[in-house]
Every structure is written in structure tokens, then in C-alpha cells.
Amino acid sequence: MSNLDPVALECLAAVIEEGGFEKAAVRLNVTQSAVSQRLRALEAQIGSVLVVRSRPLRPTAAGQLLLKHTQQLRLLRTDLEQELHSLLPHAVGRSAHDEAISIAINADSIATWAIDALQDIALQQLPLEIITDDQDHTLELLRTGEVLGCVTTMPQALRGCRVTALGAMHYIAVAAPSFAEQHVPQGLNRSNFKHLPFLSYNRKDDMQRVFVARAMGLKTVGLHQLYVPNSEAQVRAVAAGWGVGVVPELLARPYLADGRLVNVAEAQVLRVDLYWHCWNLQSALLSALSDAMVQSAKGSLGPATAAARATVKA
Numbered sequence: 001m002s003n004l005d006p007v008a009l010e011c012l013a014a015v016i017e018e019g020g021f022e023k024a025a026v027r028l029n030v031t032q033s034a035v036s037q038r039l040r041a042l043e044a045q046i047g048s049v050l051v052v053r054s055r056p057l058r059p060t061a062a063g064q065l066l067l068k069h070t071q072q073l074r075l076l077r078t079d080l081e082q083e084l085h086s087l088l089p090h091a092v093g094r095s096a097h098d099e100a101i102s103i104a105i106n107a108d109s110i111a112t113w114a115i116d117a118l119q120d121i122a123l124q125q126l127p128l129e130i131i132t133d134d135q136d137h138t139l140e141l142l143r144t145g146e147v148l149g150c151v152t153t154m155p156q157a158l159r160g161c162r163v164t165a166l167g168a169m170h171y172i173a174v175a176a177p178s179f180a181e182q183h184v185p186q187g188l189n190r191s192n193f194k195h196l197p198f199l200s201y202n203r204k205d206d207m208q209r210v211f212v213a214r215a216m217g218l219k220t221v222g223l224h225q226l227y228v229p230n231s232e233a234q235v236r237a238v239a240a241g242w243g244v245g246v247v248p249e250l251l252a253r254p255y256l257a258d259g260r261l262v263n264v265a266e267a268q269v270l271r272v273d274l275y276w277h278c279w280n281l282q283s284a285l286l287s288a289l290s291d292a293m294v295q296s297a298k299g300s301l302g303p304a305t306a307a308a309r310a311t312v313k314a
Contacts, residue, residue, distance in 0.1 A: 004045070009070040011038040012050055016059050016067055017146075042066075059144070068145025072281065074101060075148055078126060079284050101128055101285070104142065104150035106135035107201060108169060109274065111231035112250040114151065117296030121289060134204040135274065142277055149278035149289065157277065164294055166274040167301030170249040173211060173265040176241040180262050188244070188265040190216050193223070197243030199234050200225045207270070211246040215268040235261075246270065250300060273304055 014024035015035065025032040043050050050063035059067055078101060105114050110132060121128055131138075131147060138150040143158055157163040173188055184192055193216065198208040213221045226243060228234040231251060238245035239260045249269070255261035276293045278286055 004066075004069075005038075005042065006073065008038045008042040008045075009066060009073065011035055012042055012063065013067055013070045015039060015051055015057070016063065019057055064144045071102065071145055071148055072279065074127075075279075075281065075283050075286060101126065102131055102147040103128070103289070104131045104133055104138035104147045104152075106138060106151055106274075107132050107229075107231045108135070108248045108251070109151050112169075112248055113296050113300035114293070116300075117292040118289075120292065121285075126285070134201065135272070136206075137204060139277060142279075148286065149276065149293075151274055151276055151293070153272060153274060154277075155273070155275055160280055161277050162280045164276045164290065165304045166276050166294060166297035167304050168271040168273050170302050171207060171211060171246050171270040171272060172249050172252060172263055173215070173244055173246050173268065174235075174238055174252050174256070174261040175244045175264050176239050177259065177262050179241045179243070180264050184244075184264050188212070188215060188268075190218075193221070196224065198223045198225050199238055199243050199245040200227050201231070201234065202227055202229050207272075208244075208246045211265075211268065211270045214270065215265050271302065274301065 011024065011028065014027050015021055018024045018027055021032050021035050025035045028035065039051065046062060046066070048062040049060055050066060052058050052060060110130065118128065118130070131141060133141065135151065135153045137152075138147075139152040139154045139158070141147045142150045142152075142161065151166065155163065155165075175184065183196060188196075193212050198212075200208055208223055208225065209221050212223065213219065226237075228237050228242075231247070234245055235247050235251050235255060237243075238247070239255055244264060252261055256263065274297065276290060276297075278290055
């Protein structure tokens with residue numbers, strides 16, 4: 001295959017990442033007609049349709065491969081810019097913000113430990129984009145090439161990627177003291193959980209059902225759920241008396257310490273193993289990012305379970 005035009009590749013990436021031709025044109029500062037022409041030329045060169053013109057717009061399998069290739073080129077360019085900047089600090093600029101290096105992290109990790117891991121990279125003003133999704137679904141973003149790394153609960157490495165066990169996030173069931181006194185004075189049990197509202201992140205989030213099922217010794221449970229798609233806001237809503245929340249102990253700790261929350265299932269802790277997945281590339285930036293994620297998790301998360309340690313040798 002002849003050399004692929006990097007301008008056309010960035011055009012494809014913009015269409016996919018922005019979700020449409022009009023927004024891609026605004027991002028690239030060209031006309032919508034120019035975006036269409038570049039994409040058609042790239043499709044003609046590849047010999048395949050790269051984007052399904054549907055709502056929402058989505059890449060084909062070939063489009064996903066080229067998106068991953070474009071992300072890798074961005075990473076290599078950023079590595080090169082960093083090395084040149086260290087040699088010629090006044091002569092070399094930084095990457096444009098429209099060529100962001102993307103990673104996917106679940107909301108609970110962002111709210112607790114992951115931001116600390118990204119501190120040095122952010123202070124270097126590198127073009128970083130954090131995409132949030134449920135920890136059971138972030139790996140799909142790596143699979144499709146939309147991100148170069150992700151935090152997930154899935155231990156199996158994808159082809160061309162490497163994986164490291166980060167540790168275990170501990171989840172506990174909490175409620176406001178007034179709510180607990182009124183609805184669960186004896187704690188969460190089989191006779192009361194069906195009548196309680198539980199706070200969830202979104203419809204993908206099954207943390208509450210898993211926690212309750214294990215606590216009650218049941219295979220599956222049905223719950224009345226309220227959806228608050230933000231980890232910190234979810235804890236605040238629980239503290240305000242909205243219902244029961246199954247939340248990271250790290251996030252609940254200050255609320256428990258000052259009495260704004262109480263543990264309503266003290267005998268039950270749900271340990272969720274987390275893993276860092278990233279492309280298996282020789283990249284200074286990717287290595288630094290991976291090391292930072294592992295070290296930050298090590299200082300905040302509990303030890304990985306025996307199953308996680310057996311699955312992945314970090």
C-alpha cells in the first residue's frame with residue numbers, strides 16, 4: 001500500500017471523534033466540502049468505505065484500523081516533539097490540541113486516584129484527552145483504536161497491547177444517617193433492600209446489583225435505581241438522603257469520618273480488580289504514562305486479589 005496522507009488520516013479521525021462532517025470541518029478549520037473530499041480520497045486509496053454515514057456516525061472495521069494508526073502517529077509525533085523540545089526548547093512547539101492523546105478511565109478512578117497519575121503529563125501541557133466510561137466498557141475504546149490506553153476490569157490483553165494489574169478498588173454501601181435510621185436501622189438485609197432506592201452512575205453500572213446479590217447470597221437481584229452520572233455528585237446525593245450508594249471507600253472516607261455517611265453493610269466489601277491496558281509500543285510518553293498510572297494506583301488502591309495476580313504478572 002502506498003503512503004497514507006497524514007492530513008487525510010487526521011480528517012478521518014476528526015470525523016469519527018467529532019461525530020460528524022460539520023464539526024470535523026470546524027475543528028480542522030476547513031470547509032465541510034474539503035472534509036468530504038479528503039475522506040473520499042482516502043477511501044479510494046484504501047479501497048473501502050471507512051465511515052458509515054448513519055446516526056450516530058460510526059467507523060467501519062477498516063476505519064477503526066486507520067483511526068488506531070492515526071492515534072499511534074500522534075503518539076510518535078508527541079514523543080519526537082518532547083525529545084526535540086529538550087534539545088531546542090525555544091525552537092519547537094507543542095502538539096496542536098486537535099491531535100490529543102486519548103485514554104479511557106472509569107469515573108470512580110478519575111474521582112479518586114487517576115488524576116494524581118496524570119499530574120506531570122498535564123503540567124507539561126501535552127495534548128491529553130480523558131474519555132470516561134464504565135470500567136467494564138473502557139476496553140472497547142482501546143479495541144476500536146479510539147484511545148491508546150485504558151483502565152478496565154478486563155484482565156485479558158488485546159492483540160498488540162500489554163496489560164498490568166493496578167490493584168483493587170474497594171466498594172462499600174453507604175447512606176445518610178437519617179436515611180439509614182428510617183429505612184435500614186438494622187442495616188441492609190434481605191427484607192429491606194427491594195424497597196430502597198439505590199444510586200447508580202448510569203444504565204451500564206451494575207455495581208449495586210452485584211454488591212447486593214453477594215451481600216444477600218443471591219444470584220441476581222432487581223433494584224429500584226436512580227441515575228447520577230458523576231461519582232462525586234453521586235456521593236453528595238447519597239449524603240443528601242436520596243438513597244443507598246455503593247461507592248468507592250476512597251470517595252466515601254471523608255464523609256464517613258465526619259458523620260455525613262454511615263456504612264449500612266459493614267460485613268460486605270466488594271473488591272473490584274482494575275487493570276491498565278495500553279498499546280505495546282516503544283514510546284517514552286506511553287511508558288511514562290503507564291508508570292505513573294501504576295504508581296498512583298499502588299499508593300491508593302488495595303492489593304490486587306489473588307485471581308488478578310495470577311492472571312497478570314505486572
